[in-house]
Amino acid sequence: MSEHSDAARLEALGYRQELRRSLSILGNISMGFAVVSPVVGLYAVAVVGLGIAGPAWVWALPVCLLGQALVVCVYSELASQWPLAGGAYQWSRRLTGPAFAWLSGWMWQFAVMFANTTVAYLAAPWVFTLFGATPSPRDLVLVALGFMLFCTLVNAYGINFLRWFVSLGIAAEAVASILVGLSLLLVFRQHGFSLLTETLGAPAALGSTDARAFLAVVAVGGWAFIGFDACVSTAEETKDAARQVPRAMWWALLSVGTVVILNAVAVELAHPDPAAVIAGRDLDPVTTAVVSNFGGWAPKPFVVVVLVSFTACLMASQGGAARGLYSLARDEVFPFSRQVRRVNRHKAPIGGLVAATLVSCAALPLGLNSSAMGTLITFGSAATFVPFFLLTAVALIARLRGRWTPSGAVSYGRLGTPLNALAVLWTGFEVVNICWPRTILAPVGAPWYQVWGALLGVGLVTGAGGLYLLARRPDRRMRDHDSGHGQLDELAPAVR
Incomplete structure (x- = not known):
């Protein structure tokens, strides 16, 4: 499809082309790959998973991958039919009423x-690891703030500049994930595969059971x-x-999922003393596995590679957040829409970038009182799985009522409904599972708001969105916008 055809398709959906359309399918895959990121995914959850459920925690990963593959099935049909930035908001408004659609988009954006x-x-x-320093909670928050501002600056120079940085991050991923993972598994393995069925007493040490520990790891x-929804952004x-966005989502999810599982298994089987992680003597099992096997020269280069990967992930994700805000603001249904919808001379959504950065930074104080890794992982996951649940539920209801029949390039036919169900x-199970307050995911002696962080975050965003909806009635503006664009749904006349 030519660029002119893409622009015409966008115009048929009620919008004009304002952003630079220059990404190929490889460029779109790179955005999704960078955000899903095997380095960020594995290194963030490995220490938490191993500490809670022992080596057996790795079996939670294929469960989560399969569950997310079901979500991508639904997303693929939606993205193929309505290829728009701000996916959850744009799709929901075509599947259900304006009020619920707006709230769904609000939740997704904050997620x-x-x-x-x-x-x-x-x-x-990782910055402090690079320099051999021990950070305080305040130091971690300040460095995280610096990361956020740097990524905002890169995003402000447009999609092509962002793509260059993301490509660098993917190269780092290839080194840190594939090469290192295969080497650990094939050359430096120290334990038999039976270790992967052991908990090494981790749940009991935390006063939990094997089943409850496994649910926490999931x-x-x-x-x-x-x-993967960064591909949609x-x-x-x-x-x-x-055609290309659905393919990119599948490539991003499955390639990252394979690499994450490979590396999780490799790290455990190559780690010299998994029991030390459970006892709290090793707070960085991934680095320990690499350094103990590759030798003393490895730590600095390895940390640099990991930092590059994290930076690329944040850049791509922040770019997606900015584009989602841009999608809401151009319909004038987000606070300060006139400022948020601004596009700069590099055709980057600069207003969305600034707003996204401010909101993201506002949540960083959660980590001020003590180490907040487990809390922030569940906080970020909960905020993401709620929109997943809302969107898949709305899509299923529209199918069952006969209001939506997928008519894009991607359709799963009769399988679509059971896959959607x-x-x-x-996603409903994960929302409850993630929001369930657990002391084992928070540091010993952590304040109550860290234990309840996921539920508080979801409640705060939902409450704020509900109040804005009642006070400003953005759903009415959505109705006015749709009535002024009779072609809003020309690609799916069954949705009414």
Whole structure:
């Protein structure tokens, strides 16, 4: 499809082309790959998973990957039919009423911004590792803030500049994930595969059971497989987006999922003393496995590679958040829409970038009182899985009522409805599982708001969105906008 055809398709959906449409399918995949990120996914959850459930925690990863594959099935049909930035908001308004659609978009947008908070916070310790320093909680928050501002600056120079940085991050991923993972598994393995069925007493040491510990790990493990919707965020900058965005989501999820599982297994089997992680004597099992096997020269280069990967992940995710805000603001249904919808001379959504950065930074104080890794992972995951659940549920209801029949380039036919139903069950389960307050995911002696962080975050965003909806009635503006664009749904006349 030519760029002119893409622009015409966008105009038929009620919008004009304002962003630079220059991404190929490889460029779109790179955005999704960078955000899902095997380095960020694995290194963030490995220490938490191993400490809670022992080596057996790795079995949570294929469970989470399968569940997220169900979500991608639904997303693929939607993205193919409506290839628009701000996917959850744009799709929901075509599947259900304006009020619910707006709230769904609001929740999704804050989910991405809070996920950025988590990525920035998890990246901060690696800076101190590089220099051999021990950070205080305040130091971690300040460095995370620096990460956020640097990524905002890069994003401000437009999609092509962002793509260059993301490509560098993917190269780092290839070294840190594939090469290192295969080497650990094939050359430096120190334990038999039977270790992967052992808990080494980790649940009992925390006063939990094996089943409860596994559920907690599934709550954390979901973090490793979110972010594929970044492919949707750049749909209006991707050539032939209706066909290429669904493909890019699948490539991003499955490639990252394979690498994460490979590396999780490799790290455990090559780690010299997994029991030390459970006892709290080793707070960085991934680095320990690498350094103890590759030798003393490895730590600095390895940390640099990991930092590059985290930075690329945050850049791509922040870019997606900005584009989602741009999508809401151009319909004048987001606070300060006139400022948020601004596009600069590099055709970057600069207003969305500034707003996304401010919101993401506002959540960083969660980490001020004590180490907040487990809390922030569940905080970011909960904010993401709620929109997953809302969107899959709305799509399923529209199918069952006969209001939506997928008519894009991607359709699963009769399988679409049962796959959608399974996606609703999975995401609903994960929302409850992630939001369930657990002391084992927070540091010893952590304040109450860290234990309840996920539920508080979801409640705060939902409450704020509900109040804005009642006070400003953005759903009415959505109705006015739709009535002024009779072609809003020309691609799916069955949706009414």
